[in-house]
Amino acid sequence: MWFRLPAAWAEGRGRSTAFRTPGIRAVPARRPGVLDGIVDIVDRLAGASRIGLGLAAVGRPGYINLGRATDLPADRTVEAMRARAHELLDRAYAAGIRYVDVARSYGRAEEFLAQWLHARPDAHDVVVGSKWGYTYTAGWRMDADVHEVKDHGVATFERQLGETRALLGDRVDLYQVHSVTVDSPALRDAExxxxLADLAARGTVIGLSTSGPSQAETIRAALDVRVDGRPLFRSVQAxxxxxxxxAGPALAEAHEAGCLVIVKEALANGRLAVGAHAPGDAAALAAALRQPWATMVLSGAATVDQLASNLRAERVSGDPARPxxxxxxxxxxxxxxxxxxxG
Structure with a gap:
């Protein structure tokens, strides 16, 4: 299992940009500073799977992935979804996954993860990434008119950071602005x-996730954001x-600039996993893993069987599926x- 080091500072660490270590290390004390935060993440993920587990599909009853009617319990109570999330986390950890992705808008995903971490003190080596900028508004209903509301203002950041900390404490290693587009104030708001820079100075890596047809433009604009002459965003999830x-060329630029690059929606919300002309989940995930700029590729599995199938991507050989x-x-x-x- 190979973990890819951001190219811009691999030589300074005395390592190649792809390396392997025998196993997961114990969590080091968090060191102050932006690059040290990235170093901690890379050190802790060395030897782990390059597939991470995202909890978007199991942190709330409704989402847009295909096949949820058969993947999830008919009665999607909080208790049922918590049990499913914990089952997936147990299986993921046993399989070598050490990165978990959550967000404030994923219903109770942060809460489910926090409870699992509390019950699993042996999982001290899990790296946690969360996101702020969307507020969950569905009230645990699948038929809500509006499931989430976006706001990238300072007040929302402060409120949601407090909510994240109340659940996860200091376990958040990476905090990302959720679903940034080219018109987002997150790219222009100096305050x-x-x-965000103050949070980074305390050891949390600051990143952003992107969406929409102008992802490449958004990523390049984010790479230009600086505070006191230093790049602010050190991770991109796209x-x-x-x-x-x-977004591939812009993600390559982000990797060269020293950012962690996390791939989301590698299965196109299930469209590449099912159907007569779909390549299948393992092939689609393998295509993402083979991108030279990809640090991590997220699985959005809703069942343990899906997770096991997703993990086969790391063993796919032969000619990869091509965009x-x-x-x-x-x-x-x-x-x-x-x-x-x-649904």
């Missing part, structure tokens, strides 16, 4: 940048998959995604 690979065989125009991809029903 927000200062608050949609890249065989249907929508347009040029199935890619669609970016605008079309995001329009089709916007029409996926919550």
């Amino acid at each position: 927000l940048h200062r608050r 949609t890249w998959n065989l249907l929508e690979p347009s 040029e065989d199935v890619a669609v125009p970016s605008v079309r991809y995001w329009e089709e995604r916007s029409r996926l029903p919550w």
Whole structure:
């Protein structure tokens, strides 16, 4: 299992950009400073799976992934979804996964993860990434008119950071602005940048996730954001998959600039996993893992069988599936995604 080191500072660490170690290390004391936060994450993930577990699909009863009617319990109570999340976390940890992705808008995902971490003191080596900027508004209903509301203002950051800390304490290693687009104030708000830089100075890596047909433009704009002459965003989480690979060149630039690069929605919300012309989950995830700039690729599994199948991606051999065989125009991809029903 290989973990890819950001290229811009690999030589300074005396390592190649892809390396392997015998196993997971104990969590070191968090060191202050932006780069030290990234170093801690990389050190702790060395030897772990390059597949991370995202809890978007199991932190709330409704989401837009295909197949949820058969994947999840018919009665999606808080207790049932908590049990499913903990089952997935147990299996993921046993399989060597050490990165877990949550967000304030993923219903109770942060809460479920916090409870699991409390019950599993042996899981001290798990790296936690969370996101702020969307507020969950569905009230644990699948038929809500609005499931989440976006706001990238300072007040929302301060409120949601407090909520995240109340649940996860100091276990959050990476805190990302959720779903940034080119028009987001997160790219321009100097006061927000200062608050984020203050958090980074205390050892939390600051990143952003992107969405929409202009991801590449958003990523490049984020790479230019500086506070006191230093880059602010040290991690990028973006949609890249065989249907929508347009962010690839910008993600390569982010990797070269020293950012962690996390791939989300590698299965296009299930569209690449099921169907007569879909390559299948392992092949689609393997295509993402083979990108030279990808640090981590997220699994959004909702069942332990899906997780086991997703993990096969690390063992796929032969000619990989290629974006040029199935890619669609970016605008079309995001329009089709916007029409996926919550269920």
